[in-house]
Amino acid sequence: MAEPARALDAPLLEAEGVTFAYGRTPVLEGVDLSIRPGEFVALVGPNGSGKSTLLRVLLGSLPPAAGRVRLFGEVPDRILDRGRLGYVPQRPGLASEVPATVAEIVATGRLTRRGWWRPLRPVDREAVGHALTSVGLEGMADRPVNQLSGGQQQRAFIARAFASEPSLLVLDEPIAGVDAESQHRFRDALVHLVEEHGGAVLLVSHELSAVASDLDRVIVLKRRVLFDGPPSRLTDEGVSLGVHREDLPLWLEGLR
Amino acid sequence: MIGLALPYPLDLAFMQRALIASLAVGVFAPMIGTYLVQKRMSLIGDGIGHIAFAGVGAGLLAGGTPWPVWSALVFAIVGALGVEWLRAKRKASGDLALALFFYSGIAAGVVFVSMGGGLDARVLVYLFGQPLTVNTHDVEVIVALGIGIVAVMLGFRRLLFSVVTDEEWSRVAGLPVAFANTVLAVVTACAVVAAMQVVGILLVAAMMVLPVASGQLIARSFGGTMRWAVAISVASVIAGLAASWIWELATGGTIVLIAAGAFALVAVVKRGVAPRLPLPVDDPAEQETR
Helix, strand or coil: CHHHHHHHCCCCEEEEEEEEEECCEEEEEEEEEEECCCCEEEEECCCCCCHHHHHHHHCCCCCCCEEEEEECCECHHHCCCHHHEEEECCCCCCCCCCCCEHHHHHHHHHHHHHCCCCCCCHHHHHHHHHHHHHCCCHHHCCCEHHHCCHHHHHHHHHHHHHHCCCCEEEEECCCCCCCHHHHHHHHHHHHHHHHHHCCEEEEECCCCCCCHHHCCEEEEEECEEEEEECHHHHHHCCCCCCCCCCHHHHHHHHCC | CCCCCCCCCCCCHHHHHHHHHHHHHHHHHHHHHHHHHHCCCCCHHHHHHHHHHHHHHHHHHHCCCCHHHHHHHHHHHHHHHHHHHHHHCCCCCHHHHHHHHHHHHHHHHHHHHHHCCCCCHHHHHHHHCCHHHCCHHHHHHHHHHHHHHHHHHHHCHHHHHHHHHCHHHHHHCCCCHHHHHHHHHHHHHHHHHHHHHHHCCCCHHHHHHHHHHHHHHHCCCHHHHHHHHHHHHHHHHHHHHHHHHHCCCCHHHHHHHHHHHHHHHHHHHHHHHHHHCCCCCCCHHHHHHC
16 A cells, blocks of 8 residues: 555656756756645745756756756656646747737647647636636636736736646746736635645745745755755744745845 | 629639639638737748749749649748748748748749740749639649648647747647647648739738738737638638729739738728727726736
């Protein structure tokens, strides 16, 4: 009985000794991390700390120079079931020459789940509706995305990631410059994914105040992992994620 | 040909052949165009048209009808894949990749045509289009290519929409991005060749782009834009065909001018109407943050 239990708790994402360099400039050195089902993890670090590079290596867009990455137990670029991964890019390269509605964008999230060649079924429309509700955009399905505010747009992209019902959601700076209302909705949506669906979240962000009390772990990166533990231990070191929201960015700056 | 009691001049057999060929182009060109415009590659149709011209020149050299259409198809597909390969590998910007093929294609076309005896009426048909001279075989080829294009566009619409709208996300999500781009390139090449005898190589891209420009002003969704673009394109084709016959104008040019006129009309009406509409905000929480 121990075997299935361990499989259930196997890391969704795992990096061991990951090293990467652009030319002769080292960007990542011996990075270890793992994310298990049901964990809500934030990855923070000062500008130029290698966060974006690490994310690209973890998602399989860049091969590590040394070390090993496993996404759902496999090499990232060989995974067939990509629908298990939800991704919210930092600045979506969304083309807007032709208007597209929120529902049209969010429905593309189903393609990875069901196979892009299959027509959308009622269950898919239900999942799209559920994703929209979970980010508070249920009344805006037919609105063109480019007419939404920045915060609403970001929520639409989160809904697109939710639509595939991911077991791991990776978000790259999703709340940079997002209004308070959207940050609040955003937090609720992430907590919903973790608590109701047992999904794991890896959030790359500077602004953790909205989710500070919900995080299981914080990973601080500056070329290597400087800290990996619960937020309470960061607080012990005099860094607050919540009340004084300027603390974290200031502390991160000090790490440079 | 159709056996319907259509009003003059559409009751004439050659007009009916022209009508069927033009309607096919009127439907599939803006369908592809909607994806191309979203991909910010509005001019790809023009570029491929120039490559197809090299194919036409080679075909005329090889012995004339039906060679020009098939050799144009081969040249256009190879050229479209070449442009896409350069773009995807970032060997050159989409713009520059296009220019490389664009000029090489037109230059090769000019050389081939000069080797085959120089510019004559046959070449002009491919350059400027003349649907009134298409024969039954031409119509069959255009309609067959058209049905194939529409079938691919409908079958692949969700994948194509995702890839042209957000390529980076589609790649991370594991969608077959390179495959989708290849399909779109091949289908665009087929469309250029199928539309060549109707609007001409020089105006082929216009029917892919102009109706979409109008459609995106009217519609609020991607699907809606495509439907409006097809409707405007079909209307332009019918009006252009009739007008060109009645006033003895160049048919391809007349169709495109009407499509351009439709855009101007939509833009003016939209400018007149839009400022009076309230801002589309219906979430009070967001209203405060604007």
